[in-house]
Amino acid sequence: MDITYSDTRTLAWIAFGFYAISFLVAFLSSLKDRPYLRPLFYISLITGLTFQSAGLYFRGLNLSAFPLTNIFEILQVTAWCTTFLILVIQLRSRLRSLGLFGSAFVALITIFSLSISNFDSYRPIADLIELSKRANPWIELHAALAIFAYSVFGLLAITSLMFLLQDYSLTHKRFSGLFQLLPSLKQLSSISHILLLIGVISLALSVILGTLTWLSQTVHVTVSKLVCAWILFISYLNILTLKEKQRCLPRSIAWACIILFLFAMLTLWPLHLSLSS
């Protein structure tokens, strides 16, 4: 069976459908102040992940490379990694609200990647052959690690948002609706700490690999991408240090994590420009 370029997009659409279902299950339950149907939520999330995995796998076969050649693929891989992390954390810590926020996040990323056709421009076969010839495993590892780090930071932004909502709820004494689903401040703080650590380590490996490749083969790595990655890495490392040394209030750290993730998303734009050129 030949899976074409557009078939992989269909698989991504199906994945989006399942992510949207899992979000709706979590959202409608929280709207009614009720614990959501866990099996239904997990089944739809895992099915979404399976379809997305299939889409990315066949896209990789088409490209003969790791599917990170355009913004569509980057966002798809980010959503895949985030879903995977949500499942791991959910199964370990049973954070109901992380499922709600997390499924919304992956559904949004997936639909965003699908909605702008320019993000996934069709590449002629000649281009693909050229791409596979130029493929450098170190660069692909660098890119994969960077995208994994972005996913971790995405999830970190979600837990930070949940922290701020819980803080708001406790300060303003509001506990109905969504607020009653939120985990404790300490729990959110410790999960954020683990995510920050994983993200910083992944990004550190990524920027080191990227820099070493740039030093040996400047043509493979664009300076703007590398500079953005270094800025992000230093910023997140700084937050981690402040958190470790307890020099900064948790509320400020949560805000910083959200703002930095938005900045990380913005850095995808120059990346998009460099990839499309």
Add this chain to the structure above:
Amino acid sequence: MNNNYPFSLLLLTTSHKTAPLEVREKFVISKDQLHSLRHKLQSIPTIFESLILNTCNRTEVYCAVTPSFSHSTLMNIFCNHLEIDSTLFQKHSFFLHNKEVIHHLFHVTSGLDSQIVGENEILAQVKDAYLEAKNYNTVGPIFHRLFQKSFQAAKAVRTHTTISLGATSIGSVAAELASRIFGDLSSVRTLLVGTGEVGQITAQALKIRGNHNLTLTNRTFENALPFASKIAATLLPIEELPKTLKNFDIIIACTTCHNWLISGNSLPQSSTNPLFLIDLSVPRNICPTTAFRQNTYLYNLDDLATIANENLKNRRAEFSKCHSILSHKTDILWAYLNPAGSNYPQTSSLKPEVDSSASYS
């Protein structure tokens, strides 16, 4: 009661709804009395199955009897055996029959008939009573089905409604808020300033939730000793309060003092660890400006009462939803047990064998 039925369900009940505390006190059944009453009911041939539910808020006798069995007989057995004033008991109790019994039991196990609507403890108490009756072989096919279904009904109500959501007492609201901040309370350091009643209840609620690191301080050291030993709290001299405040995660103030015991100045400038301040004193003991301190959450008596009342209101709002779920389940079970139908257990197999070897310990 329809005499064509080969058996009838009968319930004799008294609870907080029919009898005030001073009357209920007189109906308390000791373990020995419970055991002998159980045997007495078991020895009566016209009573096929029986179960006694005996809690601090209710005393109920559930029976599956022959249709000709008169409910006054049950009342007489109960009062004579326990030497209770039958006139008084009659005044504060009532009988239910057949479908009403199922409906009532479903409401009891779901916590809808409890003093604190939606509480979970009653379900465990009914389960214990059922297991005990099973152990003594006083329940048979009718009650096995009836009680198993009542547990399922209670679960359905808790799953499909928010009847048991949110704390409804000052102590449990404070403990719930502490859990929202700290999650696991086992390593949280708590200081109780004063020995006011509400403060004691709150400290106990925190202890129940696993908070074992408790410290108690009071102006009169001797007055604090009994409660400190009761909750296994460390005692701290009141003079050391200002310099030790920074060591605690939760501070509960409950004194009759007319000054601010804790103000913004007495706390460290800022901390990365959250601080939960609970002011249960009237007049207040914790200066309201402490709430402006970063990472600090201040709640007074009014705040906690508002949350408790809100939760209670939410539970009551769910009442009609619960009622319709339970009515539906009652209809289904009654259709099954109703002897007019084909499914009801045969009377020949109703009377459980008397198990004289059952342990009464």
